Amino acid sequence: TASPASPDYTSLGAAAAAPSSFGHKPNSARPVSALLEEAAQMKTEGNAFYKDKNIRSAIGRYHRALLVLRTIDSDVTTSVKGFGPKTPVLTPEQEALMRNTQVDCYNNLAACLLQKKSVDYARVQEYSLRVLKWRPGNAKALYRAGVATLEMGDADAAKEYLIQASKEQPNDANVRKYLQRAEEKLNQELQKEKAMYRGMFSSGQNDRSGDGINQTRRAGDGV
Incomplete structure (x- = not known):
């Protein structure tokens, strides 16, 4: 079992192998699956930077992943209901994948900050x-x-x-x-x-x- 002092390097299967779209502006009109893959890829790249002790770049990737997920997270968008595009409805599997990626990114951001x-x-x-x-x-x-x-x-x-x-x-x-x-x-x-x-x-x-x-x-x- 991994130590709670270490970051999370959980693989997300095919999502982790998706090509990086870092720098691409999130758009809720894009398919949910594409946004989930992009966020997972950002997290995977963040993990690689963390292993290389490039904390600043790792933090950037984790933040990027979380920004992508904000566009499909109903917990975030319900507070500003009526503004902007409507949040897509996620399947239970997509919801679980989104939460797992968020959990890993927030955990890994905390790990990065403790390294500074x-x-x-x-x-x-x-x-x-x-x-x-x-x-x-x-x-x-x-x-x-x-x-x-x-x-x-x-x-x-x-x-x-x-x-x-x-x-x-x-x-x-x-x-x-x-x-x-x-x-x-x-x-x-x-x-x-x-x-x-x-x-x-x-x-x-x-x-x-x-x-x-x-x-x-x-x-x-x-x-």
């Missing part, structure tokens, strides 16, 4: 959550959502994502490593919270003691 020197963790989280909307048990998306959420400072939510990822991939070292980091961060936060409350309690005790001394002195002054 300056990581946009908010974007990694966004892409991972899009995958989880369609595939709640996707180990790669759970892992990357956990990593991004932890880096953004929410160790509690990160732990939940990573616990779910560990259930899907119990032997994955990266999942275990970040789950341990999340637990350590939560423990540190708990210790800080305890220290803060101890300080507040101690300060309150001192204030009350001081008030008593001052009252005694004021009473003595009057004698």
Whole structure:
């Protein structure tokens, strides 16, 4: 089983062998099958760029694939119903192929962003959550959502994502490593919270003691 830290290289059969039409403007008047093939080819080329560590080009191909699929995704077009061309009706097989390609592209975009020197963790989280909307048990998306959420400072939510990822991939070292980091961060936060409350309690005790001394002195002054 592939590690959730690695990108998806799922083959899409004949679609992966289709000639590249990169640079061709998507048009919903084109057959759905042609758009699905184009998106699959873009994803395949993105995977090749990723393997060659050409992250920028890989990101471009994945984005291109997603743009092509937007023209046939009813989830996207229903929000702007009445504008532009009507969304074609997809067969169950076409719907599944579209979702699989979207899942792979968003997962792989998150993987690409994590390879950059300056990581946009908010974007990694966004892409991972899009995958989880369609595939709640996707180990790669759970892992990357956990990593991004932890880096953004929410160790509690990160732990939940990573616990779910560990259930899907119990032997994955990266999942275990970040789950341990999340637990350590939560423990540190708990210790800080305890220290803060101890300080507040101690300060309150001192204030009350001081008030008593001052009252005694004021009473003595009057004698």
